[in-house]
Amino acid sequence: MSVELATLNGQQADRTARADSPLAIRGMTVSYGQKPAVFSVDMTIRSGAMTAIIGPNGAGKSTLLKAALGILTPLAGTVTVLGKSVAQMRDHIAYVPQRASVDWDFPTRVIDVVMMGLYGQLGLLGRVRQTHRDQAMACLNRVGMADFATRQIGQLSGGQQQRVFLARSLVQAADLYLLDEPFAGVDAATETAIIGVLKGLRDAGKTVVVVHHDLSTVTDYFDDVFLINTQVIAQGSVATTFTQENLQTTYGGRLAGAQMDALSGTLG
Amino acid sequence: MSGAEFVPLSLTPMLIGIFVAMACALPGNFLLLRRQALIGDAISHVVLPGIVVAFLLSGAVAALPMLLGAAGAAVIAVAAIEGIRRVGRIEPGAAMGVVFTTMFAGGVLLLEISDTSDVHLDVEHALFGNLESLIWLDAFGWASLLDPEALAGLPVELPRMAATFVLVGAFVALFWRPLKISTFDEGFAQTIGMRTRPLGLALVVVSAIAAVAAFDAVGSIIVIAMFICPPAAARLMTNRLETQVAWSMVFAILAAVTGYVLAGYGPLWMGFDASVSAAGMIATMSGVILAIAAFAGPHRRSV
Numbered sequence: 001m002s003v004e005l006a007t008l009n010g011q012q013a014d015r016t017a018r019a020d021s022p023l024a025i026r027g028m029t030v031s032y033g034q035k036p037a038v039f040s041v042d043m044t045i046r047s048g049a050m051t052a053i054i055g056p057n058g059a060g061k062s063t064l065l066k067a068a069l070g071i072l073t074p075l076a077g078t079v080t081v082l083g084k085s086v087a088q089m090r091d092h093i094a095y096v097p098q099r100a101s102v103d104w105d106f107p108t109r110v111i112d113v114v115m116m117g118l119y120g121q122l123g124l125l126g127r128v129r130q131t132h133r134d135q136a137m138a139c140l141n142r143v144g145m146a147d148f149a150t151r152q153i154g155q156l157s158g159g160q161q162q163r164v165f166l167a168r169s170l171v172q173a174a175d176l177y178l179l180d181e182p183f184a185g186v187d188a189a190t191e192t193a194i195i196g197v198l199k200g201l202r203d204a205g206k207t208v209v210v211v212h213h214d215l216s217t218v219t220d221y222f223d224d225v226f227l228i229n230t231q232v233i234a235q236g237s238v239a240t241t242f243t244q245e246n247l248q249t250t251y252g253g254r255l256a257g258a259q260m261d262a263l264s265g266t267l268g
Numbered sequence: 269m270s271g272a273e274f275v276p277l278s279l280t281p282m283l284i285g286i287f288v289a290m291a292c293a294l295p296g297n298f299l300l301l302r303r304q305a306l307i308g309d310a311i312s313h314v315v316l317p318g319i320v321v322a323f324l325l326s327g328a329v330a331a332l333p334m335l336l337g338a339a340g341a342a343v344i345a346v347a348a349i350e351g352i353r354r355v356g357r358i359e360p361g362a363a364m365g366v367v368f369t370t371m372f373a374g375g376v377l378l379l380e381i382s383d384t385s386d387v388h389l390d391v392e393h394a395l396f397g398n399l400e401s402l403i404w405l406d407a408f409g410w411a412s413l414l415d416p417e418a419l420a421g422l423p424v425e426l427p428r429m430a431a432t433f434v435l436v437g438a439f440v441a442l443f444w445r446p447l448k449i450s451t452f453d454e455g456f457a458q459t460i461g462m463r464t465r466p467l468g469l470a471l472v473v474v475s476a477i478a479a480v481a482a483f484d485a486v487g488s489i490i491v492i493a494m495f496i497c498p499p500a501a502a503r504l505m506t507n508r509l510e511t512q513v514a515w516s517m518v519f520a521i522l523a524a525v526t527g528y529v530l531a532g533y534g535p536l537w538m539g540f541d542a543s544v545s546a547a548g549m550i551a552t553m554s555g556v557i558l559a560i561a562a563f564a565g566p567h568r569r570s571v
Contacts, residue, residue, distance in 0.1 A: 071455045087461070095459040102453045106301060107509045116449045119460050124445060152507035152567075168456075 019083035022047050022176045022207040023068065028077030030060070030067045037063045039231050041077070045209055050202045051224040052212040056251050059229045061211045062098065062180050069095055069178065081176065091120050094174035096165050098181050104154045110164050111136055111149040117171035139170040144193050159190030166194055177201060177208045184213065195221055218242055271409040280404045280426050282528045285490075285550055287429035288482040289520035291436045292494035295475040297513050298440075300499045301451050306364070307472060308495025311479040312488040313368040314338075314345040316375030316394050319483070324382055331428065331484075338480040345371060397487030399528075399546040402426070425485040432481040439474045440513075443467065448509055490547045494520060497554035504565030519561075523554035 018024040023045040030038040038060035045051055053061045067074040070086055081089035094117070114136040115128070122128065140146045143163040153161065162182055169177060177198070183191050198208050202223075212218065218225060218238060225242045227233035227250045234246045292308065299305050315338035322337025345367050352363040376391050406412065406421030413419070440447065450457035450464040457464050475495070482491045502515035527550030532543045562568065 066455065069455075069459050071458050090459070090461045093459065095456060097453060097455045101455060103301075106452045107503060107507050107512050108448075108452065109508065112508075113452070116452070116456070117460075119445060119449060119462075122445070124442065154507075172460075 017044055018080050020047065021045055021080070022082060023178075023209065024080045025064070025068055026078045028064065028067055028079070029075045030063050030072055030077075031075055036075075036230060038067065038074075038228075041228065041232050043226060043232070043235065045207060045226075046224055047207055048202065048205050049223040050198060050208045050210070050221065051226055052210050052218055052222040053226045053228060054212055054215070054218065054250065055228040055233075059250075061228060064228065065095075065178055065180055065209075065211060069093070089176075091172075092175045094169035094172040094177050096169045096177070096179040096182060098184070099158060099162050099165060100184075101180075104156070104161060106153065108153060109149070110140065110145065110151050110153055110156070113153060113164050114139055114167045114171055117168040120172065135171055136167075139167040140164075142170060142197055143167045157187070159186035162186050163190055163193060166197060170197070175206055177206060179209070180211045181213060182210060183217075215247070275409055275412060276404045276407040278528070278532065279407070280423055281399045281402045281546065282525060284402055284423070284425050284429050284485050285399060285524035285528050285546065286521050287426075287433045288486050288490060289494045289498065289524040289550065289554075290517055291429065291433040291478040292475075292482055292491055293498035293516045293520040294433075294436050294440055294513070295471060295478060296495040297499040297502070297509075297516050298447055298451055298471055299475060299495060300503065301509075302468075302471075304472075305496050305500075308475060308479060309492045310345070310364060310368050311342065311476045312483055312491040313372040314341050315476075315480055315483055316488070317341055317371050317378060318375075319480075320375050320378045320382065324378075331481075334484065335477070335480055338476070338483075341371065342476060393487060394483075395487045395489055396545045396547045397483070397485055397490065399486050400532075400543075402485065428481060429485060432478055436474055436478050439470070443470075447471065486547045486550075489551045493551035493554045494523075497551075497558045498523065501554075501558040501561035501565070504561040504568050507567050519554070519557050523557055524550050527551070527553040 018026070021044045023043070025041060025043040028038055028041040028043075029036055037058075041060075041064060043064070053064065055061050063072060066072040067077070068079045068086070070079075079086050081093065086093065111133070115132065117139075118132050118135065122132065137146060137149060140149055143166050145160060145163050145167060148156065148160065148164075153164065156164065166179075166182065169179075179198075182194055186194070198210070198221075202208050210222070212222070219242065222238055224236065225238055226235045227241070227246055229250050229252070233250045234241050296305070296308060299307055318337035318339070318341025319334045320337075321341075322333040325337075326333040348367045348371075349360070349363045352358060352366065353360055356363070358366075375394070379391055379394065402423040402425050404412075404418075404422055406418040408418070446457065446462050446464075446467055449460075450462055450467055454464050479491050479495075482494075498516040498519035499512070501519050502512045505515045506512050528546050530553065531546040531549035534549070535541075535543055
């Protein structure tokens, strides 16, 4: 086979991979000022899988997610969702930002935050009907927050706030869920509740992508990992990719030997 | 007080004060929650030189040239802030403070050296406006409200401020959901397809229109006060945005009415023989309302 033909075959294969993937990123570069936060990243998320995006602080995990969604404008790169643009597929995507990115003193109630997820259905002036309220309550119920529906959001604990954010994404009834550090600073009960809901989504055929920081739970929680430190280090199934060698490359010298030893039981 | 005295002398200034207060307080709710509350302050300072230049060029105190002048001044201010921030490597807050006060001071100097003696445009007018002089001489009592001939003599500021309030109200009502969602969580708002940057810009433009329209009638002090005080007091009364906006309207009306009445009659009751500036008293009353809410409001933040 000639080199040209091999290249053509490669391009064809990549086109097919992108058309099938619920989230495919090619050549993504994002920069704040001079230094790139994300450099020339390719990512192909597997449909119906739960993927963890892993890397040290400042590795560009959240930046990658935000640029993929169009919240940040990348210097370069393309993003496709099942072969189409993000703008075309908005109704199929649900995003859960970092909890700390909003002001929880905002004057609103738990149920109102969840109802924000129904904007796609309601539009500018659509009337809020009982069915909408029922949908929101059902989603609050799934995250165990139904009793808190009329509380002001500032009165909740961090874990409860995170569950409200998750409920808002559930009410969007999306196919692709992107969550930025949903387990950061939450209590054990919340972590259990959230992972239960996410696994339920995965089992229902949805695709879940999570920016994650706790290496010890990766093998329990996820099917695939995506290791990043500004550039892609490795991506694939947890069994083949979540290895000591790849983690050492991702974290450089920052991952202490003791941490590696603690992980060694869980590593693939 | 009889209608024959109240309607021609007090009704129109009071109504204008009410519309000014509501038109500024309404977008102020969102500016406050977006931590942009000082934009009202900024706009009302920056517009002064723009309005003076517009007057010098057009030779008349008319709405359209003044609005254009104010808009031009706002653009220059934004460019100057950005320039100072980049060249001087100064934090944005400091750059803003320098630009606003400098432009306002420049406007004051421009006023002093230009001949504006035959129109209502001077330093005092810029600060306090001329609310008390916006009287309705064609009215003879409550019946004049139904008399087309008398209504034709209404001071032009009244329909202008009423229209401004309707415009601001229509903007907030139409974009209520995007304003609420993007103010709370801008990143999420973008992922559901909201164009948050144009919306944020539209909010500032609508606020600027309210500020410029109000500036003409009541001066800058009341504009600054009304963007911040009623919404801030309202926030302490409730934990729901819908209720907060309603309270802010109540407080805006309350400040305008009590401020106007106290300015006109308060000094007389206390034995002085002259009244004080209505704009100054309305702004003071909005501060008093905020102080009361800060001590007694049911939803003060526990620090």
